[in-house]
Amino acid sequence: MISGLAALTNLLFFLLQIFLLGKWEQISYDPFVISFLAAISIFCLAESWLGVTRCEVIEVSKKNRVDLILTQITGVVLLVVFSASLCEHLIYPVDLESSAHIVTGTATVLLGVHLRVSAFRKLENAFFSMPKVTVGQQLVVGGIYSFVRHPSEIGLVCISLGIVWLLSSLLGFLVLVLMLLPISYFRVAREESCLSQVFDKDYRHYKNNTPAIFPILGRKRAL
Amino acid sequence: MIFFGTRGLTLTGDSGDFFCPNCGSERPYKRRKVRRFFTLYFVPLIPLDLLGEYIECLTCKNTYNDKVLELAADVEADRKAFESEYERAVRKSMAIMVLADGVVDESEIDAMTSIYNSLTGKDASREDMALEIETTKNEDLAIEDYLESINGQVNANGKELVVRALISIAYADGDFDEEEQKTLIKALSALDITENHFKEIMDDFKS
Numbered sequence: 001m002i003s004g005l006a007a008l009t010n011l012l013f014f015l016l017q018i019f020l021l022g023k024w025e026q027i028s029y030d031p032f033v034i035s036f037l038a039a040i041s042i043f044c045l046a047e048s049w050l051g052v053t054r055c056e057v058i059e060v061s062k063k064n065r066v067d068l069i070l071t072q073i074t075g076v077v078l079l080v081v082f083s084a085s086l087c088e089h090l091i092y093p094v095d096l097e098s099s100a101h102i103v104t105g106t107a108t109v110l111l112g113v114h115l116r117v118s119a120f121r122k123l124e125n126a127f128f129s130m131p132k133v134t135v136g137q138q139l140v141v142g143g144i145y146s147f148v149r150h151p152s153e154i155g156l157v158c159i160s161l162g163i164v165w166l167l168s169s170l171l172g173f174l175v176l177v178l179m180l181l182p183i184s185y186f187r188v189a190r191e192e193s194c195l196s197q198v199f200d201k202d203y204r205h206y207k208n209n210t211p212a213i214f215p216i217l218g219r220k221r222a223l
Numbered sequence: 224m225i226f227f228g229t230r231g232l233t234l235t236g237d238s239g240d241f242f243c244p245n246c247g248s249e250r251p252y253k254r255r256k257v258r259r260f261f262t263l264y265f266v267p268l269i270p271l272d273l274l275g276e277y278i279e280c281l282t283c284k285n286t287y288n289d290k291v292l293e294l295a296a297d298v299e300a301d302r303k304a305f306e307s308e309y310e311r312a313v314r315k316s317m318a319i320m321v322l323a324d325g326v327v328d329e330s331e332i333d334a335m336t337s338i339y340n341s342l343t344g345k346d347a348s349r350e351d352m353a354l355e356i357e358t359t360k361n362e363d364l365a366i367e368d369y370l371e372s373i374n375g376q377v378n379a380n381g382k383e384l385v386v387r388a389l390i391s392i393a394y395a396d397g398d399f400d401e402e403e404q405k406t407l408i409k410a411l412s413a414l415d416i417t418e419n420h421f422k423e424i425m426d427d428f429k430s
Contacts, residue, residue, distance in 0.1 A: 002228060002229060002261065003227075005261060005269075006227035006228065006261070006263065007227075009261075009263055009268070010227065010263060013263075044226075044227050047225055047226050047227045047228070048225075048227035048228045050225055050228075071265055072265055072266070074265070075226055075264035075265030075266055076264060076265075076266065078226065078264055079264045120225075125412075127225075129225070129230075129265070132417045133417055133418045133419075134411065134412050134415060134416060134417055134418070135408055135411035135412060135416055135417070135418055135421045136408035136409075136411065136412050137412075137418070197419065198418045198419065
């Protein structure tokens with residue numbers, strides 16, 4: 001029910017945006033808008049399905065305030081990337097050959113969703129909104145984590161990049177580069193610091209043998 | 224970070240003064256509610272069910288259920304008998320830990336009584352603890368299930384005291400066996416205690 005509610009609310013938000021811009025009829029003939037709505041819905045359904053069994057209770061304290069703020073900002077910035085891209089496309093539609101753009105854009109979004117789903121399924125209860133290691137938690141280096149250290153962050157960037165590419169949005173691209181990437185970098189740095197502190201030599205070994213973002217194909221993974 | 228789904232948030236409700244059983248005098252309090260929210264892009268949008276609610280004394284940070292507001296300052300027996308949420312949690316958690324290895328001996332009951340009284344400032348008897356162990360044995364409760372059920376009634380301060388109690392009882396007989404270690408890890412995970420926080424508590428315990 002939560003997944004359905006999330007997808008519906010998300011869709012309604014963007015439909016409202018289209019309506020307020022007076023571009024309602026564009027839904028029926030613009031393949032870019034249709035693809036955008038479909039891609040966003042898939043992202044939302046996958047994400048909310050992952051979270052359906054978990055309800056993280058966060059108690060704000062001095063120790064986690066910065067991380068909580070970063071997490072909140074990331075959510076809002078993501079929304080801004082999507083909204084800005086959609087608005088720009090609706091107001092200044094780009095005359096392009098649609099199919100290649102739609103296919104590659106949607107494929108990039110789906111890749112991002114796959115990365116996030118894989119990361120969550122590997123970490124399970126160790127997948128938190130903020131960097132922390134609970135007692136008894138082991139360092140996860142297998143599965144998707146044997147290729148890259150931060151698959152969920154890469155997934156997030158892929159989803160954003162896919163949407164921006166799909167809608168050929170310069171504004172969305174600027175928000176992504178100027179806001180989402182720095183915030184993601186900062187969040188990744190804090191996570192690495194937390195993991196290094198707890199797992200020490202094991203994490204250092206993992207870090208030295210596994211790339212952060214771009215997997216090196218053909219290279220033997222040190223597990 | 225999951226962008227769409229649910230998240231629990233602790234909200235502050237009404238405030239005022241109340242008679243705190245721990246402080247033994249009038250103290251300011253705040254009502255805290257832990258409520259599940261439906262979130263979109265990590266922004267809490269729609270409030271859902273209530274996960275827990277407690278009265279927090281702003282002086283000693285103890286948490287209590289609603290009934291503490293009805294407590295009369297002049298009834299000594301009521302004041303002494305009223306248990307805060309963390310005191311209840313400490314008692315129950317220690318009982319589960321004691322039952323972890325399947326054997327309950329007299330020294331464990333003595334240790335449990337001593338630790339409880341030391342942490343809470345109460346004057347519980349050996350018989351109270353033995354009764355708690357017996358009740359808990361019949362309930363057949365897993366520690367992680369119990370601690371998850373009280374997550375919305377105990378604040379961070381209370382959780383730390385529960386952890387201290389568990390560590391104290393685990394080391395009480397000098398033998399921290401495998402079953403006790405597993406139970407402690409499950410408890411720490413259920414209370415969402417991080418490795419760093421656990422290290423701080425252990426350093427403090429050892430000193």
